[in-house]
Every structure is written in structure tokens, then in C-alpha cells.
Amino acid sequence: MLGHLARRLGRMQQISNGLKGIRLQQLLSKETHRHLQTSLETIRPISTVSLWPFSSQPRDFSQPNSSWSPEMRKAYDHYNALCDTDTENGEEKRGPWRKLPSYNRSIKYATGGIHLSKLIQAKARLFTRNVKEQGATFEYMVFVNKEEKRCVCVFQAGHLLEGAPGHVHGGAIATMIDTVTGTLAGFLSGPVMTANLNIDYRSPMPLGSVVLIHSALDRIERRKTYITCKVTSTDESKLYTEATALFVSISVGHLFGSRN
Numbered sequence: 001m002l003g004h005l006a007r008r009l010g011r012m013q014q015i016s017n018g019l020k021g022i023r024l025q026q027l028l029s030k031e032t033h034r035h036l037q038t039s040l041e042t043i044r045p046i047s048t049v050s051l052w053p054f055s056s057q058p059r060d061f062s063q064p065n066s067s068w069s070p071e072m073r074k075a076y077d078h079y080n081a082l083c084d085t086d087t088e089n090g091e092e093k094r095g096p097w098r099k100l101p102s103y104n105r106s107i108k109y110a111t112g113g114i115h116l117s118k119l120i121q122a123k124a125r126l127f128t129r130n131v132k133e134q135g136a137t138f139e140y141m142v143f144v145n146k147e148e149k150r151c152v153c154v155f156q157a158g159h160l161l162e163g164a165p166g167h168v169h170g171g172a173i174a175t176m177i178d179t180v181t182g183t184l185a186g187f188l189s190g191p192v193m194t195a196n197l198n199i200d201y202r203s204p205m206p207l208g209s210v211v212l213i214h215s216a217l218d219r220i221e222r223r224k225t226y227i228t229c230k231v232t233s234t235d236e237s238k239l240y241t242e243a244t245a246l247f248v249s250i251s252v253g254h255l256f257g258s259r260n
Contacts (some may be wrong), residue, residue, distance in 0.1 A: 001187045042226040058225065062142070067135020068156065071210045075154040075234050079143040086176040096147040100183065128179060137161045140176065142183050149188060149217035153180040168205040177243045180213045181227040185247035187215060189225045192247035199243045212236055223249040
């Protein structure tokens with residue numbers, strides 16, 4: 001008796017599962033049909049379709065957020081205005097300044113870089129962009145002037161960058177100098193790695209302050225790119241740090257070799 005009841009319950013469960021499967025298939029079919037119909041309605045000529053190879057745009061960490069102080073936002077607006085397109089004789093002309101995007105791992109968004117990113121420690125992240133709390137560490141953006149071969153970084157030091165009480169850690173300042181000078185060297189010379197960094201700390205930098213990191217090309221000698229740098233207050237009346245940096249051009253093969 002119990003065995004017969006169990007078999008009946010088993011058949012009923014199979015029928016129920018089958019009905020659920022049919023219902024799910026119908027729902028999926030309707031959803032697939034709706035998605036296909038929507039896609040067909042939104043198809044545009046190939047000349048206007050974006051060829052971006054990823055399903056969503058990467059997050060640019062150098063965009064304004066709620067942690068930015070009024071001074072940070074003012075400096076951002078000032079340099080961002082230099083990137084605006086001017087109109088001359090009815091024609092639009094792009095200015096010499098350009099704001100560079102900043103991702104948590106730039107290699108992922110270079111051409112073909114998504115594959116390299118998987119090969120070279122896929123979980124790795126640029127540590128200046130690897131903090132979930134906005135404003136806690138490195139808040140910065142870089143504006144570059146290719147014609148003048150220089151760049152300016154607006155940097156706000158968060159509360160987790162403390163060294164001496166109430167002041168920014170010297171290593172955090174060195175990190176930003178290396179980041180900014182390397183950004184300029186890479187922009188001008190292609191892939192590079194730091195070979196030498198000399199830093200003179202002139203004055204303590206208060207924690208939470210907003211500063212400008214000015215970098216300029218000194219010279220290029222074959223594979224070597226020399227950059228000068230200074231860190232100042234936003235009105236440039238206060239000098240915090242001076243530095244010189246040397247970068248050496250590399251090939252993609254160096255990135256694989258550096259893993260050992």
C-alpha cells in the first residue's frame with residue numbers, strides 16, 4: 001500500500017515538474033521573442049553602431065563623486081574647461097588639453113587587453129583604485145597637454161593615507177608622483193616602466209588637502225624618457241615636493257617576463 005502510494009506521488013511530481021518545465025520554456029520563448037523584436041527595432045546602420053567590444057562601459061574612477069571637497073571640484077572644473085572644444089570660423093577645434101580616464105585595471109580596456117588581463121593575474125587591480133570607500137585614499141584625475149608635453153593631476157589625499165599625525169604619508173606622495181609621471185611618459189612614449197625616481201620632500205602635506213601634481217617632459221633618449229615633477233597647492237603658492245623620474249620603454253613581452 002505504501003509502495004503504491006509512493007509510486008503515485010512520484011508520477012504526480014514528474015507531471016508537475018513537466019508542467020513547470022513547459023511553463024518555463026514558454027516564458028523563456030516569450031522573453032527571447034521580446035528581446036529579439038526589441039533588438040531588431042533598434043538596429044542601426046553599421047556606420048553608427050558602436051564597435052566597443054564589451055557589454056558595458058568601464059567605470060572611470062576619475063569622475064566627480066560625493067567625497068570630493070569644494071576645492072577638488074573647483075580644480076577639476078578649471079582643468080576640465082580647458083578640454084572644451086572651441087569653434088573657429090564655424091568649425092569645431094579641439095583644445096590641446098585632454099582628460100585621461102582612470103580604470104581599476106587599464107590593461108583590460110586596451111585593444112586586445114582583455115585577453116592579456118586574463119593571462120597576467122586576472123584578479124589583480126591597480127591599488128590606487130582598489131578601495132570601495134570613496135574618498136578614503138587616492139582621489140585624482142589627470143589632464144594632459146600633448147602639444148606642451150606636460151600634464152597636471154588634481155589629487156585629494158584621503159584619511160587612510162596618514163603618515164605623521166595629520167599629514168600624508170611620504171609613500172603615498174611617492175605613489176602619486178610615480179603614477180602621474182608614468183602616465184605622462186606612457187602617453188608620450190608608449191608602454192614604460194619606472195627605472196628611477198628621485199624625490200625631495202620640501203614641506204609636509206596636510207591630510208585631506210587638495211594639491212596639483214605638475215609633470216613635464218625633460219627629454220627622450222632612445223628608450224629612456226625623463227620627466228620632471230613638482231607638487232604644489234592648488235593656487236601654486238606652496239611647494240610640497242619636487243621629483244625627477246626616468247622611465248624605460250618596454251614591449252608586451254616584458255609584462256610576461258616580470259611574473260617570474
